[in-house]
Amino acid sequence: MRSTAFSRPISVAIPSVAIVGAGAIGLSIAWRLASAGCRVQVFDRGLAGRGATHAAGGMLAACVETEPGEESLLPLTRASQALWPVFAAELEDASGQSVDLRREGTMVIAQTADDAAKVRFLHDLQAGLGLPVEWLSGAEVRRREPYLQPGVAGALYCAEDHQVDNRKLATALHAAALRAGVEVHENAPVTRIEGQGGQVVGLWVGDRLVEADRIVLAAGAWSAGIEGLPPPARPPVRPVKGQMVCLRMDSRLPLLRHVVWTPGTYLIPRLDGRLLIGATTEERGFDDRLTAGGQFALLEGAWRALPGIAELPIEEAWAGFRPGSRDDAPILGPTEVEGLVLATGHHRNGILLTPVTADSIARLILTGESDPVIRPFALDRFQPKGVVA
Ligand code: GLY
Numbered sequence: 057m058r059s060t061a062f063s064r065p066i067s068v069a070i071p072s073v074a075i076v077g078a079g080a081i082g083l084s085i086a087w088r089l090a091s092a093g094c095r096v097q098v099f100d101r102g103l104a105g106r107g108a109t110h111a112a113g114g115m116l117a118a119c120v121e122t123e124p125g126e127e128s129l130l131p132l133t134r135a136s137q138a139l140w141p142v143f144a145a146e147l148e149d150a151s152g153q154s155v156d157l158r159r160e161g162t163m164v165i166a167q168t169a170d171d172a173a174k175v176r177f178l179h180d181l182q183a184g185l186g187l188p189v190e191w192l193s194g195a196e197v198r199r200r201e202p203y204l205q206p207g208v209a210g211a212l213y214c215a216e217d218h219q220v221d222n223r224k225l226a227t228a229l230h231a232a233a234l235r236a237g238v239e240v241h242e243n244a245p246v247t248r249i250e251g252q253g254g255q256v257v258g259l260w261v262g263d264r265l266v267e268a269d270r271i272v273l274a275a276g277a278w279s280a281g282i283e284g285l286p287p288p289a290r291p292p293v294r295p296v297k298g299q300m301v302c303l304r305m306d307s308r309l310p311l312l313r314h315v316v317w318t319p320g321t322y323l324i325p326r327l328d329g330r331l332l333i334g335a336t337t338e339e340r341g342f343d344d345r346l347t348a349g350g351q352f353a354l355l356e357g358a359w360r361a362l363p364g365i366a367e368l369p370i371e372e373a374w375a376g377f378r379p380g381s382r383d384d385a386p387i388l389g390p391t392e393v394e395g396l397v398l399a400t401g402h403h404r405n406g407i408l409l410t411p412v413t414a415d416s417i418a419r420l421i422l423t424g425e426s427d428p429v430i431r432p433f434a435l436d437r438f439q440p441k442g443v444v445a
Pocket of ligand 1: 113115298334335378403404405
């Protein structure tokens with residue numbers, strides 16, 4: 057009979073680790089832990105890297121995405137942004153694959169005088185927080201991106217908000233993890249986390265109990281649906297749907313080089329000529345259907361900024377599920393269940409936060425120490441104050 061009683065501590069020198077979720081977060085933690093000598097198994101309900109990691113845009117936008125009320129995320133997002141160049145280089149070395157880190161920076165353009173007031177407000181907020189943003193005149197924006205619509209009134213520019221090809225990131229992480237000795241199990245949905253005496257024992261994949269000293273729950277939007285956890289250890293994560301569409305540019309004569317934000321839409325030019333346009337934000341559960349309204353809004357928003365897209369072929373359109381937590385910040389660190397660690401709820405920032413999540417969660421498992429940068433993002437922040445679970 058399966059037990060759900062959690063109450064006894066454990067101590068293990070080199071733990072065996074089971075990770076639920078083979079997205080960028082789960083695979084990067086696995087890669088780090090296996091490189092440090094742990095036995096690591098990763099389980100995914102589908103194919104590795106084909107959930108939110110596949111659907112994302114790959115923007116590493118710690119600065120331009122900062123809006124009023126989101127200041128508390130900055131130490132984490134900026135720390136991860138700073139780690140990205142070395143992380144990418146290490147990963148490319150370990151996997152033998154490129155992740156196409158592009159460093160042109162990001163612009164938030166103002167298309168009209170009304171827009172300019174809003175973008176100026178954002179600029180002043182971000183500059184006031186000490187972020188490396190600058191204001192560009194309309195003429196300067198057009199000099200850097202000549203195919204933007206001629207009336208563009210100016211832009212907020214951040215030279216440190218880069219982008220990476222998230223799909224290449226997924227395949228590189230998968231390869232690096234395998235090379236480091238990780239066992240990656242695809243199409244292997246975890247139905248239940250098993251505990252006994254207050255600590256994790258393993259997880260159930262079909263009718264098989266896989267034993268492990270530590271379990272990392274990194275199942276993105278699916279993290280709340282795994283059975284076996286007492287309510288105080290269950291992460292409050294829900295799917296936040298985002299539709300995207302991808303056009304094909306001539307890679308020798310691209311219409312755009314920077315990541316460009318415009319009201320309601322962003323455009324991400326890839327080195328291979330793809331131009332990603334995103335993204336809707338919808339509360340529709342796990343409904344992954346594309347809608348006419350969603351696709352229309354993306355294409356219209358992009359066309360207003362970059363009229364030349366009217367001639368480009370549509371290559372692909374898709375929807376994905378951001379793992380949104382109750383306060384839209386990630387959930388990182390230990391739980392009251394000994395051996396269960398959470399790395400989920402990354403919402404709009406999963407790709408950006410991959411390096412800091414991988415390093416800090418691996419360190420937590422290897423040393424028992426919680427990095428100060430992740431401490432504010434522990435699950436217990438949702439616990440009503442003064443209530444003992
Ligand atoms: N970070 C962009 C998005 O979630 O749409």
